[in-house]
Amino acid sequence: MQSMAGLARRAGGAVVAAALLLPAGAQAQAQNGLSNLFGGIFSGSNPAPAQPTPGPNGAPTGALPWSGEDGASGHPLMTAAAIREAAGNFNNCVAAMWPDAARRGVTQENFQRFTAGLSPDLRIMDLMDSQPEFTKSIWDYLDILVNDNRLAKGREVLAKYKAQFDATEKATGVDRTIIASIWGIESNYSTQMGDRSVLQSTATLACIGRRQAYFKDEFLSALEILNRGDLRPEQLRGSWAGAFGPTQFMPTAFKRFAVDGDGDGRRDVVDNPTDLIASTANNLKKDGWQPGQTWGYEVVVPQGFNYMLADRAKAMPIAQWEKLGLKRPNNQPFPQPAEKAYLLAPAGAQGPGFLMLQNYRVIMKYNPAEAYALAIGHFADRLRGGQPFVQPWPRQERELSRTERLEMQQLLAQRGFYKGTPDGQFGGMTREALRNFQASIGAPADGFASSDVLDRLRGR
16 A cells, blocks of 8 residues: 655655555656645545644644654654754855855845744654555545545536636647636645645754655755745645645645736736646646546456556557457547557556546656556536446445555565565555455456455465
8 A cells, every 4th residue: 555645746645555556666766746736635525624823933823743753664764863963054054055046046134134033843744654554545546536426516617717718728639627627626726735844844844853855855956936026925826745735736736837827927826826726737738738638538348358568668559459358438439549558557457447548647647656647537527517437436445554464565676576565555566566466366367455365375
């Protein structure tokens, strides 16, 4: 099971499910960083809670203090002693970044103004290394994200900002429903964007912990944003890893993709819907969005199918998948059989399959979690009047605990299938090991981590 809080594009510290299926290494580096997604998503359709008032150092008042314990990752920079030592040197660390900021055009006056009074938010160290024992399944995740209330709000947003969506769609070719989906899923339409100071969070992570080089760039980029005047300090608030705004840009992603949609001289992706819509679309366009194309299709996978073919690296024309017996529910035709697609089976042979196209890969660049990208695509389809997925999920299956996931990796390693270091987090390497084990015992090699597979590994 892979944590969505893997310091990828959106960093909210929540863990999703084994079915999130991040590709190997994706949790360590995606473009923007994992958002505050789960600040309100797990509350379903309930109204957003009031945001806590920030304290004098930028952290929300009432926020939990740092545990004072070693981080779960075991990284030497995440020991309690290393964290305390780095925290004691925080002011010197921030001051030492002035030459780098100057090279980026930040004035000395602004550097001093924006860094004055900064102090480390050590609670972030616990969030950075969080490894919860229990998680949600992909079907629970989709149930929470794609619900009637959120869809109704999405349709209101599409109608309210029709002119902005019209202009952006014409300029970029990016489907408006995809932008509206990202907006809805990332922040529940601007109601849940995170309440931490981006400057404080990125400064903390630039000086303390195991990703300092990465977050130094984010901190300096945040200073550039403020120095240029695109946003005010009070607008630059978000997740513990620095993602901010309704569609959760990291500072470096803002620099690459943010645009001034209404020509007022500022790129305000927080409070200006025109800039927000145009910037999110520009991000997707620059990442390779194919205008006029969909993201993928739900498909029925035949009995006895070779699930070793369900691999991102094994794309082939849809016509070839049809020859292998894959069909759309209700025998709907594929509009473009020559398009290349790969098969995703997030719940294994017991659940629905999906043929994923280029635009799905683009959504994956926005956030490298397969369940996230699936939710975005499905949400967009529903906004256009599409129906829920036809095939049932294996809701009788329970999610393995972290202890069980760790045991599964250890047993796979003992049998020679898993070559990594067991950590309880499932990525591409674990999935491949599971497939090879399943194939060795004559079971469908779908890579789905079920309790039955764990029992077979135990020899039961």
